[in-house]
Amino acid sequence: MSEKAERMSEDHVVTKDEVSAVYPEVAKAIAEALGRDADDIELESRLVGDLNAESIDFLDIVFRLERAFRIKIPRGEIVQDARGDLPEEEFAVKGCLTEVGLARLREYLDEIPLENFRHPMRVSEVPLLFTVETFAKLVVRARRQGAAEKEGQDHGFPPR
Amino acid sequence: MGFLLVDRLVEFTPGKAARGVFAPAPEVVAVPSFMVAEAIGQLAGWLAVEKADFRSRPVAGLAHEVWSSGFTAAGKVFDLEATLRSYSNEAIVYEGRATLDGVEVVRVTNCIGPMLPMEDFDDPEAVRRRFIDLRERGEENPLAPDTLDGLSLVIEERERGKRIRALLDVPFSVPFFADHFPRKPVLPATIILDYGLQLACDATREALGREPEARVKETRLRSMKIRQFTPPGTRLELETKVTSASSNQGLLSFSIRRAPQPGARADGEGQGRALGTARAEVILEQAP
Numbered sequence: 001m002s003e004k005a006e007r008m009s010e011d012h013v014v015t016k017d018e019v020s021a022v023y024p025e026v027a028k029a030i031a032e033a034l035g036r037d038a039d040d041i042e043l044e045s046r047l048v049g050d051l052n053a054e055s056i057d058f059l060d061i062v063f064r065l066e067r068a069f070r071i072k073i074p075r076g077e078i079v080q081d082a083r084g085d086l087p088e089e090e091f092a093v094k095g096c097l098t099e100v101g102l103a104r105l106r107e108y109l110d111e112i113p114l115e116n117f118r119h120p121m122r123v124s125e126v127p128l129l130f131t132v133e134t135f136a137k138l139v140v141r142a143r144r145q146g147a148a149e150k151e152g153q154d155h156g157f158p159p160r
Numbered sequence: 161m162g163f164l165l166v167d168r169l170v171e172f173t174p175g176k177a178a179r180g181v182f183a184p185a186p187e188v189v190a191v192p193s194f195m196v197a198e199a200i201g202q203l204a205g206w207l208a209v210e211k212a213d214f215r216s217r218p219v220a221g222l223a224h225e226v227w228s229s230g231f232t233a234a235g236k237v238f239d240l241e242a243t244l245r246s247y248s249n250e251a252i253v254y255e256g257r258a259t260l261d262g263v264e265v266v267r268v269t270n271c272i273g274p275m276l277p278m279e280d281f282d283d284p285e286a287v288r289r290r291f292i293d294l295r296e297r298g299e300e301n302p303l304a305p306d307t308l309d310g311l312s313l314v315i316e317e318r319e320r321g322k323r324i325r326a327l328l329d330v331p332f333s334v335p336f337f338a339d340h341f342p343r344k345p346v347l348p349a350t351i352i353l354d355y356g357l358q359l360a361c362d363a364t365r366e367a368l369g370r371e372p373e374a375r376v377k378e379t380r381l382r383s384m385k386i387r388q389f390t391p392p393g394t395r396l397e398l399e400t401k402v403t404s405a406s407s408n409q410g411l412l413s414f415s416i417r418r419a420p421q422p423g424a425r426a427d428g429e430g431q432g433r434a435l436g437t438a439r440a441e442v443i444l445e446q447a448p
Contacts, residue, residue: 055274056222059272063253074248076248
């Protein structure tokens, strides 16, 4: 693992307890967005493969999570976050993840079984990997980010 | 006969807010509420398109709520307002409203429009010129009374007071496809939703035991989602189900599915997932 990848993982580790804390509300938002019963949703459910989510559903889910948790989730946040401080050209070339980019993504999406990552893999295929847990972790990170920004503002620092 | 419903841009604060005018032809006796909602969406679309430097454009996707009063508007001009709440390469979030003589008649809240490449839909330079015209002098191509001619909604099944199922055949050629969109003709989602709202109003009247001409006081469509485009030649199945009805109010669910073409096997595309869904609230005027 590269030094950059190690740095990225330190910032982005999300514990099981953190996921459990937000999971009920995340599952509710996903169930409502997809018009499903809450019982259909499990932490490991794949949004596309298991729950038949389409691209418009991703927008819907993110919007519902933003409202439910009063957070801001920038569009494309998961891929951007996974890339971290890695230069764009080292992360993906012509829309395909590089070896380093794929390693970053595997580490960032550590809730997803390794066999689900294809190689080569297009950046546009990354959402096919997302599970309910991916969104729970997204919420945890967005809440952290929000709290950090608030703390920075309270101490007179500009937001990151 | 056009389907570009913003006839003039009155105020334009790039990337933030706009005011415009929607002036249907005087012969249009009844302007469907969703046609007004479409005009608000098109106004927000100009904000997004200008911000994207005409390289991408929003399309209908999600709306948290579309509220409408039971207005009549023959010969009147709608004043439109739209505010862009957020913008990204992927989608915009906007809200807006329309007023008639200063009174709010349609309001859209938390609408999300996915952004797609402009070149797939229209000539970017032609759109840029149209934008300049709208700001400088406005267009003279008002909504005409025969805009929806060629579309027909046929009731297929009716359980009085419980549900109504209907078929909508989309012709291969109608004049508004020239505007919506020049390079990719599709039926505007707002037209489908307007038919759905008509069914919801009918089902509410039946559920409440009211006469067919009972006037609608206000309507709300909530959690509206459109998943796919509807190209020419599509047969759609629209279904509304009454969830509850009491006093003057009906709560309903609404779904749109692709129906099998006449002669096709019944287990074809029509059995698939809904391409559009919404929840509806219909409030009727008090019975006399």
